[in-house]
Amino acid sequence: MKNVKTRPRGRPRALDKDEALETALQLFWRHGYEGTSIAELTAAMGVTPPSLYTTFGSKERLYQEALDRYGASYGSFAARALAEEPTALQAVARILREAVAVYSEGPEPRGCMLTTGAVACGVEHRDVSADLAKRRRAAIAAIKERFDRAVREGELGRSTDTGALAAYFAAVVQGLAIQAHDGVAAEALEAMANIALCAWPKTSRDGTTRPASHRPRSK
Amino acid sequence: MKNVKTRPRGRPRALDKDEALETALQLFWRHGYEGTSIAELTAAMGVTPPSLYTTFGSKERLYQEALDRYGASYGSFAARALAEEPTALQAVARILREAVAVYSEGPEPRGCMLTTGAVACGVEHRDVSADLAKRRRAAIAAIKERFDRAVREGELGRSTDTGALAAYFAAVVQGLAIQAHDGVAAEALEAMANIALCAWPKTSRDGTTRPASHRPRSK
DNA sequence: CTAATTAACTAGCGAACGCTATTAAATTAC
DNA sequence: GTAATTTAATAGCGTTCGCTAGTTAATTAG
DSSP states (O other), rough: OOOOOOOOSSOOOSOOHHHHHHHHHHHHHHHHHTOOOOOHHHHHHOOOOHHHHHHHHHHHHHHHHHHHHHHHHHGGHHHHHHHHOHHHHHHHHHHHHHHHHHTTSSSSSSSSSHHHSSSSOHHHHHHHHHHHHHHHHHHHHHHHHHHHHHTTTTSSSSOOOOOHHHHHHHHHHHHHHHOOOOOOOOHHHHHHHHHTTTTTBOOOSOBOOEEEEEOOOOO | OOTTOOOOOSSSOOOOOHHHHHHHHHHHHHHTTTOOOHHHHHHHSOOOOOHHHHHHHSHHHHHHHHHHHHTTTTHHHHHHHHHSSSHHHHHHHHHHHHHHHHHHHSSSOSSHHHHHHHSOOOGHHHHHHHHHHHHHHHHHHHHHHHHHHHHTTSSSSSTOOHHHHHHHHHHHHHHHHHHHHHHHHHHHHHHHHHHHHTTTTOTTTSBBBBTTTTSSOOO
């Protein structure tokens, strides 16, 4: 039986990858992709650039790993809510509630790493912005799928535009992220979330969405 | 009577300030503050750096002038809607409708210059980010004032949390801006806006907001 | 011990950053 | 015309950017 604790051959790593990644996550969350420099990252990690580059490859790859880590930790509340809550409405209500908590906890960073990371950015970082947009779209798609299930299960009317409804709640969450970043208090964000939930469609007994519900109002 | 067309003493300006400012606005709108370089700005304006600096002072002042111009042109729809529409609901509906139009018109830039400009940015540009946050807060305050008037006029119940309601619609508009930037089609954005309007409070005849309307739902 | 291996740091690359001292050009005043 | 005035372009300042070649340090294999 091989000893699982056998160490590799050369000089042992001084940089704890997991710890360094958390440091990078925090800095990128606060200052975005363009606003965080390699010098700031290495200083916060307590290493010099070569260590960072042998461990992560490039600034862009480090950012993507930090985004993955964010999605698996701070940003995982949405996926959990969608999977665990018995109804779509309860899932969305929990997403809004927990988004407020995560986005407004502590002094900094505030807001959502995916929303505030690199929306408008330089042409040389187009790939980074596109990757972020892809992650945002994926988050919306996950909500839509839960809503589709809700339609199949009768919670939502068969005429529900689940894509629009999912994108709507995602937009609210994105707006919450921006305003959390701007310093709006948690209680105010919660009040906004409660208002947002009032747009939840009212379904009739025959399974159709109530006529005037999600249609344009008359001028 | 003095000739108003008398030219000043020295060499005439080759750089049309108004035109150059519109060019800067477009670039900053597309790529944000950090993502737009002086080199790109001067190249697009067709001048060299000294001309830009004698005309605008610094990159930061140029950005602020571009934001002012945005607020007076592309971003002026909200103030106009608030001032011109007879009811607060009609004003908000028009803001959502026109936001979609402005944010998704043409290929680029898409989204809102104030929302996507410099949310998370480097510590050295903290002032720029704070100025943007201030402008976003001002936009919310303007909506809130219109809602306060609606309360005085009886359109909204006296118990309405106008601040939260204004922040909610602002959040929706900010979310629309992000998703417009991500390439979501105008029709989809419109559908989201229509859903958002369903959160508009139902007011009873006695002037109080309907009880269960904007309160947390039971778990 | 020596050799091999791996990762750290020193030092600095070329490029881009925001910005400007200096000089040349274009105009009016006299 | 010459002088004064104003703006433009040339050229490049010092700094920071992301990143890396070359060297030193720390460990295991034999």
